[in-house]
Structure formats: C-alpha cells, structure tokens
Amino acid sequence: MRKTIVAASLVTLLVSCDSQEETSAPEAEPEELASEATAPAPKPLAEVEADPEPARTAGYSETRNAYFGDLHIHTRNSFDAYIFNVRRTADDAYRFAKGETVPHPSGFDMTIAGGALDFYTVTDHAEYLGILPAMNTEGHPLNALDRSKEMFSTEPETIMAAFNEVGASVRSGEKIEEIYDQPEMNSVWASNVAAAEKHNEPGTFTTFAAYEFTSVTTRPDNEDFGGGNLHRNVFFRGAAPDRAFSTLDSKNPEDLWDWMDGLRSEGIESISIPHNPNVSDGQMFRLETYDGAPLDAAYAEQRMRNEPLVEITQVKGTSETHPSLSPNDEWANFEIYDRLLGSYTVSETKGSYVREAYQNGLKLQEEKGFDPFRFGLVAASDSHVVAGAYAENDYWSKVGIVDGLPQTRGSVPFNAEAGWDGQPDNLQTRNASEWFSRWGASGLTGVWAEENTRESIFDAFRRKETFATSGPRIKVRFFAGLDYEDGIVESADMVTTAYSSGVPMGGDLIGDGRAPMFVAWAMQDANGTALQRLQIVKVTSSGEQVFDVACHTGIPDPETHRCPDNGAAVDTDTCTPTGEGAGELKTSWRDPTFEATQRATYYVRVLENPSCRWSTWDAVKAGTEPNPALTKTIQERAYTSPIWYIPSAG
Numbered sequence: 001m002r003k004t005i006v007a008a009s010l011v012t013l014l015v016s017c018d019s020q021e022e023t024s025a026p027e028a029e030p031e032e033l034a035s036e037a038t039a040p041a042p043k044p045l046a047e048v049e050a051d052p053e054p055a056r057t058a059g060y061s062e063t064r065n066a067y068f069g070d071l072h073i074h075t076r077n078s079f080d081a082y083i084f085n086v087r088r089t090a091d092d093a094y095r096f097a098k099g100e101t102v103p104h105p106s107g108f109d110m111t112i113a114g115g116a117l118d119f120y121t122v123t124d125h126a127e128y129l130g131i132l133p134a135m136n137t138e139g140h141p142l143n144a145l146d147r148s149k150e151m152f153s154t155e156p157e158t159i160m161a162a163f164n165e166v167g168a169s170v171r172s173g174e175k176i177e178e179i180y181d182q183p184e185m186n187s188v189w190a191s192n193v194a195a196a197e198k199h200n201e202p203g204t205f206t207t208f209a210a211y212e213f214t215s216v217t218t219r220p221d222n223e224d225f226g227g228g229n230l231h232r233n234v235f236f237r238g239a240a241p242d243r244a245f246s247t248l249d250s251k252n253p254e255d256l257w258d259w260m261d262g263l264r265s266e267g268i269e270s271i272s273i274p275h276n277p278n279v280s281d282g283q284m285f286r287l288e289t290y291d292g293a294p295l296d297a298a299y300a301e302q303r304m305r306n307e308p309l310v311e312i313t314q315v316k317g318t319s320e321t322h323p324s325l326s327p328n329d330e331w332a333n334f335e336i337y338d339r340l341l342g343s344y345t346v347s348e349t350k351g352s353y354v355r356e357a358y359q360n361g362l363k364l365q366e367e368k369g370f371d372p373f374r375f376g377l378v379a380a381s382d383s384h385v386v387a388g389a390y391a392e393n394d395y396w397s398k399v400g401i402v403d404g405l406p407q408t409r410g411s412v413p414f415n416a417e418a419g420w421d422g423q424p425d426n427l428q429t430r431n432a433s434e435w436f437s438r439w440g441a442s443g444l445t446g447v448w449a450e451e452n453t454r455e456s457i458f459d460a461f462r463r464k465e466t467f468a469t470s471g472p473r474i475k476v477r478f479f480a481g482l483d484y485e486d487g488i489v490e491s492a493d494m495v496t497t498a499y500s501s502g503v504p505m506g507g508d509l510i511g512d513g514r515a516p517m518f519v520a521w522a523m524q525d526a527n528g529t530a531l532q533r534l535q536i537v538k539v540t541s542s543g544e545q546v547f548d549v550a551c552h553t554g555i556p557d558p559e560t561h562r563c564p565d566n567g568a569a570v571d572t573d574t575c576t577p578t579g580e581g582a583g584e585l586k587t588s589w590r591d592p593t594f595e596a597t598q599r600a601t602y603y604v605r606v607l608e609n610p611s612c613r614w615s616t617w618d619a620v621k622a623g624t625e626p627n628p629a630l631t632k633t634i635q636e637r638a639y640t641s642p643i644w645y646i647p648s649a650g
Contacts, residue, residue, distance in 0.1 A: 057203030057451045063495045064448040064465070066475045067457060069119030069206070070097070070388045071445050072233055072275060072314060072380030077124040077188050078212075079166050081384040082132040083151075083159075084400030090122045090195035093386035098205060104385055104396055106404030113391035114473055114527050117444075118452050119206035122192055122386075123233045126211045126246035127170045130188030131179050142179060167342070171216045171227055173251040186243050193240050202453045209240035213272065215251045216341060217283050226343020228281025232256065232272040232307070233380075237458040239268050252290045254299075257306040271461055273378060275311040278319040279340055282351030285373060287360060295364065300372035309461060310375040312354055312468045312639055313443040314382045315389075315398045320605075320639060321355040329546050331607065331635065335440040335470070344434050355539060358601045358642065362541040365599060376464025376506045376641035377603070379443030388444075390471040392634070393575070395441045395614035403436040410437030411618035411627055420628055437630055441614045442470045446638070448477070448504065464506025464641045467604075472525035474638040478505040478604045480645070484517040489586050494519070505603070505641040511648045515594040520549060521586040522606040522638065529608040529636065530581020533563045536589060539601040539642075546605075550587040552580070558592075568609035572632045575612035575620050596647060603642040607635045 059065060073093050074081045085105040096102045097120035101111045124130075134140045135148040142148055150162040169176050189211070196207040211234055216227035230253055234244070245259045253272075260270050277284035288294060312319050317337025326332040338347050350356065354375065361373030381388030382398060389395045397403040406412035410432030413420055423429050446467040447460040460466060467476050477495070481502025488494055498519050503509050509516055524531050534550035548556040551563030568579035585606065594600075610633045612620070619626040626632055 057453060059203055060451040062450065063499065064450055064460075065452070067118035067206075067447050067449055067452055068444050068473050069117045069121070069447075069457075070380050070383075071121045071123070071210075071235070071273065071378060072212075072311065072382045073120065073122050073386060073388065074124055074212075074382075074384040075122055075192075075386050076133055077130040077192065078384060079125060079128045079132050079170075081124075081400060082136070083163050084384070084402055086385055086400045088386040090124075090192050090386075091198070093122050094120055094195065094199035094205075094207060096387040098199075102387055104387075104404055105400045106396075108396075108404075110385070110387040110389075110396060112387070113394050114525070116205070119208075119457055121208045121210045121233075121235065122196065123210045123212045124188075124192060125170070125214050126185075126189075126244035127214050127248055128166060128179065129185040129211070129244065129246075130191075131181060131184065132166075134181070134184050135179065142181060142184070145178060147178060170214055170247060171218060173247050175248050180248065182243070189244050190242075200454065202451075204452060206452055206454050206457050208235045208237075208454060208458070210235045211244045213244075213246060213253070213256050215247050215253055217281055219281070219345075226340035226345045228283045228347065229276055229279045229341050230283055231275050233275060233311075234260070234270055234272045235458070235461070237269040237454060241268055254290050254302070257302050260306045261302070269458075270306075271309065271458075272307050273309045273311055274307065275380065275382065276314050276316045276319055277310065277352050277354065278317050278322075278337060279347045280352045281340060282348030285351050285353075285357035285360065287351075287364075295368075295370075295372060297368075297370040300364075300370035303372045304374055308374075308376055308464055309378050309466060310354055311380055312377045313379045313440075313470050315439045315442055316382060317438070317440065318442070318470070319352070319354055321353050322349050324349055325353055325356050326544060329544075331546075331605075331637075334637070335442065335634070337438045337440075339434060339438075344430075355537070355544060358539045359541060359544065362539065362599050362601060366541055374644065376461075376466045377468045377639050378445040378461075378466050379468035379470070380445060381443065389441055390444055392441050392471070392612060392614040392636075393617045395617065397436055397439060399436075402431070403439075406618040406622060408432060408436065409439075409618075411615035411630070412622045412624050416622070416624050420625065433629070437615060437627060440470065444469045444471060444473065446473075446475065465504050467505065467638055467640045469638040470634075470636045472528035472608065472636050472638070474525050474528070474531075474606060474608070474636075475523040476604055476606050476638050476640055477519070477521045478640040478643065479503065479519040480507075480509045480516045480602070480643045481519075482509070482512060482514050482516050484519065484588065486588070488517070488519060489521070489588050503643060505643060508644045508646050510646050511596060513596045513648065515590050515596075516645065518549075518589045518591075518602065518643070519587075520589065520604045521584070522604070523584045524582070524608075529577060529611045530568070530583065531585050532566055532568060532581055532607050532609045532635070534585040534587065535605045535607070536591075537603050537605055538591060538593070540598055545593065547589070547591075549589040550585040552582040552585070552609075561592075566609070570610050570612055570633055572612060572616055572626065573620070575617055577609060577611060579609065581609040599647060600645045601642045602645065604638075604640040606638050608637065610635055
C-alpha cells in the first residue's frame with residue numbers, strides 16, 4: 001500500500017509552483033465538573049449598574065446577544081497549508097472575517113458570505129509552526145538544508161518524500177531534529193498572538209490567541225498515511241504562553257490538559273476543543289484513557305475543566321450522530337464523512353459521535369458517579385486558506401490548490417462533453433471522489449454573550465451557552481425550568497423570565513419530581529432559507545428520541561411526534577426554492593416520556609427547508625449535470641448545547 005495518499009496530490013499541482021514564490025516572513029500581527037450545578041443567570045440590571053465592573057461596550061445586554069464566529073482557521077504557517085500553495089497570513093485571515101476580500105491560491109477572490117463575523121480565530125498547527133515558510137525563505141538557515149531543496153523541488157516524487165516525513169513525524173510524535181527549530185516556532189507563535197491582539201476590537205470584533213494540537217492515532221495494521229483524529233484547538237482567554245504545547249511534546253491529550261492546568265495555576269486560562277470526532281476512528285469518546293486505563297472521576301473532572309466544548313460540524317462532515325447509531329432518526333444521514341485523515345480507510349463509527357458520547361456519559365454517571373462527556377457544542381470550518389466557505393452557493397472547499405476549483409473537488413466533470421461516465425481514472429479524481437466531494441460548507445459557532453469581548457465570549461464557552469450551525473447564521477435559544485408558566489413564549493419578558501426561573505443551554509436542571517418545561521426559539525438567517533421544523537433530541541442511558549416540537553405547518557402528531565410535510569422543496573435545475581417556511585419557530589414543550597428519576601440530556605436541533613448542496617450549485621453555475629454520486633439537496637441546521645436534567649437527590 002502507498003505510504004501516503006495526501007502528498008501524492010502534489011504530483012500535478014505543485015511542481016509548477018515557484019520554489020521561492022514568497023520569501024518574506026509573515027506580517028507580525030479550576031472549574032470543577034459542573035455535575036450538579038445550574039448555569040448562572042445574568043445579573044439583574046440593578047446589580048449590573050451598582051457593581052463596580054469595567055466599562056461595558058455599547059452593545060452590552062444583560063439578556064445576552066447572539067454572536068457568530070469561526071474557531072478553526074489555518075494560514076501559511078500550518079505545514080499542510082503551505083505545501084498546498086497557501087501564502088496568506090493571520091492578518092489576512094482576520095481581514096477576511098471583517099469583510100475584506102483575500103485571494104485564494106487557485107487565483108480567485110474570497111469574500112465572506114453574509115457580512116463580517118463577530119469573532120474569528122487562527123489555529124495553526126503547533127507542530128512545525130511556520131517551519132515550511134522558513135525552509136522556503138532565502139537567507140533563513142533552514143533554507144540551506146538539503147531537506148528544504150527536496151521539499152520545494154520540481155520533482156514530484158522528491159516533494160512527496162520530503163512532505164511525508166513531516167506528516168509521519170506529526171503522527172508519531174518523533175521530532176525531525178534537523179528542522180525542529182523551537183526559537184523559530186516560538187517566534188511564529190508570537191506573530192500569531194500579535195496578529196490576534198492587533199485585530200481584537202472590544203465591542204466590535206473578537207479574536208483569541210489559539211493553535212491546534214495535532215494528535216493522531218494509527219492502526220497497527222495500517223501502512224498508509226491515515227490516522228484517527230484526536231486534534232484539539234487550544235484557546236486562551238487573555239494572556240498566552242511563550243510557546244505552544246504540541247504532539248512533538250506528547251501525543252497524549254491528557255498531557256495537554258496537564259500543561260493547561262499548570263498554566264491555569266499561573267493565571268493563564270485556556271480551553272481546548274476537540275474537532276471532527278467523526279474521523280477519530282472511535283478514539284475521541286473511548287471508554288478508557290489514552291493509555292488504556294479505566295476512566296475515573298479525576299479524568300472526568302480534568303477533561304471537563306479543560307475541554308467543555310466539542311466541534312460538532314465542520315468541512316470534514318458532521319459529528320452529531322450516524323445512521324447506524326440512530327436508525328430511527330430520519331435526519332441522521334447529514335453530511336456524513338468517514339475517511340481517516342489523509343486516507344481512504346473508513347473510520348470506526350462507535351466512539352466517534354457526540355450523541356452516543358452523551359448516552360455513554362449518562363451510563364457512566366449512573367454506574368460510577370462521573371460523566372466525562374458533558375460537552376457543549378460549537379462548529380467551525382477548518383479552512384486552510386485563511387477563509388471559511390460557509391455558503392453553499394459560494395464554496396471553495398478547504399485545502400488550497402488541490403480542491404479550490406469545481407473540477408478538482410468533484411462537482412463538475414473534467415471533460416464536460418464526456419460527462420460523468422467519461423471521467424479519467426487517476427489519483428486526482430479518486431481524491432475528489434473519496435474526500436473533497438464529500439466535504440461540506442460548514443460551519444459557524446454561535447454564542448450568547450453579554451457583549452462582543454474576549455472575556456464575555458470566553459465565559460460563554462466556559463458555561464457552554466453555545467450553539468453550532470452547518471453554515472447559516474440561524475439563531476437559536478434553549479431554556480428549561482420547573483416554574484415556567486404556560487404562555488411564557490408569548491411574554492414580552494420571556495428571555496428574562498427564562499433565565500431567572502430556569503437554566504439556558506449548557507446548564508443543569510435539578511429536578512424536584514415535576515416535569516420541566518422547555519422553551520425553544522429559532523430565528524432564520526436573514527440571508528438564508530426559511531425554517532421547517534424545531535426539534536428536541538432526548539438522550540438517556542438507555543436510548544434516544546427525536547421530537548418535533550414546532551412546525552412551519554400544523555402541529556406535531558402526538559403519536560409520531562413528527563410535523564406534517566410542509567411541501568417545501570428546491571428546483572435542482574436552478575436551485576430555486578419552492579414552497580414556504582417559517583421566519584421563526586418558538587414553543588414551550590414538556591417531555592411526554594419524562595421520568596422524574598431518570599437522568600436525561602436534551603438539546604435542540606432546528607432544520608431549514610431543503611436547499612441545493614454546494615456541489616449542485618457548482619454544477620448549475622457550470623451548466624453541467626450534478627455529480628450523480630452526490631446528494632443534490634441538504635437541510636441546513638443548527639444545534640444547541642444540551643441541558644442536562646438531574647433528578648433530585650432526595
């Protein structure tokens with residue numbers, strides 16, 4: 001079997017690149033496990049006015065605002081971006097998020113759909129951070145190495161071999177001493193931190209110092225480049241350390257948490273966020289430690305202290321659930337991607353999806369008294385071209401020159417006259433078929449925070465008052481309480497009451513024997529597709545249920561808990577939507593299967609009407625038939641962090 005598949009993509013695409021294309025350096029630019037506690041409600045206005053806190057920004061709201069952002073962006077300083085001709089910096093990334101146009105490596109311009117974001121974070125790989133640009137910079141000591149000449153050779157096989165060694169080092173955790181230049185990596189890290197500081201504008205635009213910890217598992221019998229994803233993105237609330245802890249320090253995520261705990265004792269606060277667990281090969285939510293020891297309460301406390309959130313959707317698929325895990329969920333088969341990193345090998349399903357992790361966590365809580373999987377939900381793009389592609393009708397994929405054009409990502413045939421049956425059979429088309437065509441235009445994180453500042457947004461991360469979308473800027477709120485009155489959703493002070501008498505998403509509701517009332521409210525993206533249905537997903541230690549709780553048309557059937565068909569569709573010849581949908585869906589709901597003594601995890605999922613997938617949009621724009629191997633339409637969606645119901649100890 002080939003030692004690598006990823007680097008082989010360079011054969012036809014990198015040899016024509018100028019080996020010295022750009023030589024300038026980048027522009028400088030202990031919480032306890034909350035197992036039984038409710039999330040804090042915002043302070044009453046009187047207390048806010050009396051409290052001698054720092055001055056608030058103009059947008060401050062005690063009932064909190066919805067802010068949208070991307071928590072997973074790469075620049076030229078990531079080794080797997082630079083090799084695919086990405087030359088843009090952290091400064092370019094933040095300019096894009098603010099609404100400016102930046103160039104794609106394939107030669108077209110990228111401008112964010114839907115207007116500027118509220119927050120954005122560069123998360124370059126800590127492993128060999130900025131080393132490839134240094135190797136390609138004339139006059140830098142690393143440029144003189146024979147290895148650098150090989151990395152930027154004009155010979156495809158030579159490039160492949162050199163790049164493979166870097167990838168193998170990241171996976172094994174064994175340094176390539178010749179290019180392991182810690183001072184250079186520290187300098188590039190400092191430049192990324194400086195860029196975040198430069199672009200952070202309290203009240204307007206928020207950035208964080210952050211990076212990616214790139215741990216990968218491998219199968220003993222697997223000889224190719226592929227591996228299971230255990231990557232984490234690490235974010236700092238304020239001050240950042242002088243260096244980033246990487247897999248070249250340790251591949252074990254638990255050692256990362258130890259490092260974070262050590263920084264916390266020095267006053268440096270951080271969180272890590274696992275990303276796309278769907279391709280973790282069953283390892284992200286395994287029921288033992290990294291080294292194979294049984295899980296215990298100390299593990300759960302440390303994981304939740306350092307890792308309160310998980311990325312549920314991004315370009316490489318959705319990690320909510322899988323059809324084989326949720327056979328009774330009609331919407332489980334959404335943007336499923338299952339190939340191990342850089343491989344055609346299929347990832348193990350069990351242990352890789354968030355909903356199953358919620359169920360296993362409840363089992364552990366009931367049987368052993370701890371739950372290490374009490375994650376809030378976020379989303380991101382994982383773009384490696386500094387700019388996330390969040391809109392189906394304006395999509396440029398992820399990597400760089402290998403997937404930047406419709407033909408190379410498998411949505412338009414290389415030879416239009418020959419059609420899809422006449423496609424060449426080569427590595428490029430196989431990569432498009434196995435990888436790029438299966439990726440999605442996802443995603444964005446939403447937070448409910450008092451103001452658009454680092455402190456307020458980070459605190460929302462910490463209390464898990466977050467939601468995730470597959471790309472659209474759908475706003476969604478979720479509350480639960482024991483004392484909510486009927487008619488709360490019609491009340492002018494619904495949100496204030498919901499906070500003061502209950503808990504928001506991310507919180508724990510302590511029961512007293514009564515069935516709680518849930519309040520769910522979703523608002524359409526002003527530039528997006530209308531909403532079809534609002535759902536509450538219930539998970540217990542023994543199973544799961546999906547309830548439609550609000551419908552665009554009619555009310556849910558009391559037996560099937562499903563909305564009637566609203567007749568919405570899309571004309572895939574033109575991508576024109578047909579039928580109508582809701583601008584907002586809002587309801588109160590009580591669980592008809594509620595058991596007062598049973599722990600349960602509840603979260604909201606809201607679905608738009610059907611719309612064209614990005615691959616169909618590509619084909620419509622090109623005047624070709626859509627790829628018959630791909631789904632033509634999708635239903636974009638948003639997910640809230642859960643509310644955990646905890647029976648009364650009495």
